[in-house]
Amino acid sequence: MLAQAIELLRDRSLPMLIEQEIERVILGGEYAPGDKINEQALALRFGISRGPIREALRSLDRTGLIDTIPNRGVFVRRLNAAQAADIYDVRAALFALAGQCFALRASAADVERLRGHVAAMDDAVARDDFETYIIENFALHEAIVTGAGNATLASHYLALVKQLRLYRTRNLMLADSVHASNEEHHEMVEAIAAHDPVRAYAAHFNHVATAKTRLMANHLTEKELP
Amino acid sequence: MLAQAIELLRDRSLPMLIEQEIERVILGGEYAPGDKINEQALALRFGISRGPIREALRSLDRTGLIDTIPNRGVFVRRLNAAQAADIYDVRAALFALAGQCFALRASAADVERLRGHVAAMDDAVARDDFETYIIENFALHEAIVTGAGNATLASHYLALVKQLRLYRTRNLMLADSVHASNEEHHEMVEAIAAHDPVRAYAAHFNHVATAKTRLMANHLTEKELP
DNA sequence: GGTTTGCAGATTGTTGACATTCTTCAGACG
């Protein structure tokens, strides 16, 4: 217990905490894509110097959440439809791989946990509880991606998901999509439960590809700014 | 011409240049995996202060080339066989996607360029010129991955390739592997030339999967340190 | 003899100040 607390403090330095906090602020929508991020303002806000802020920003830059322009500052990354589509394509490939790997490794307890998330989403859909749906949806995806047992795969996948949150988050979950989306979840989990890697690969790929199609269709009628 | 030079300076700040240089030093083998990287030593070496060094290191940390332990310092990342295998799996998925996309987009000029690289490698194999082979090999892979027209895909793929260079670089190219490897290159490029996405996907996936198998077989007899 | 304690040196973490670059806006010019 104490060892855990020490270990927690051991691998979380100030710049890492600051990075997490800035990320939360960006993904929470406090800054909009394209907005300038002022170093001094952040330093003032957190009551620290600009050094750790700058270190955190260099890390966020590599994560793909901000764009750094030398001598101009850092800006929240702005994604256009084409870039979002590209990220979806990569995400689909990685998620398919995750499903495939997990199907070969999943224990009965793993499957039970996945089914729990899907059931919670079924429930959330019935009650029109979108907040719970979003939380459970992310939990399911994270469980699959970490359950695959490939740390590189998980970290790259989660980075992509974070980037996608920069692209019009509000429209990601439409009322009539969630039901269809959760039907796909059922197929994914059952493919894993059946330990069928080919079926799991297809189900997981299809899930992301369909989500991409839905999103792109939704935005096709809108004007896309570069 | 001038505009290009200005643009080059515009998006290359000191920390970015330092990052590139540290990366070169690490991948060049000057530091071995597990080695500690001393901030002050780097600052002295480049004749600058520790600030930009630290910023560069935070970025390299996210790239996966170093491990940062708070209050202890940064160390060149050490990869064991299992981690390398994981990276290969992700790389295979991304490379397959790249081949698939490129098959749908490649122009005649693109194909000609790819064939040029493969021919150069055929030549290098015949002359036992490994250095040229390695250069052309990377050039071919980079051309495919950037030719796919998906910037996210390219950046993630190239990050993985960099990480893999931390894993026993010397054994990556064995004398008897290069011939077989370049046969696979022929199939990849011809699949792209035929604009056959399914065939290209399979050829590209197979190329990386085979490389993984070869590497793992080579190291199976050695003792793997955690 | 082996373990523990405590100090000295070295290294990392953070800060505030200074240098450089960019942005803005007012005034001059064509």
Place this chain on the structure above:
DNA sequence: CGTCTGAAGAATGTCAACAATCTGCAAACC
């Protein structure tokens, strides 16, 4: 009237010094 110039202010880039932490070794203790 629109464009250009340039100076004031603000923000970023860099640095050197200080604080906190860790490492290594020697002395003390059981």
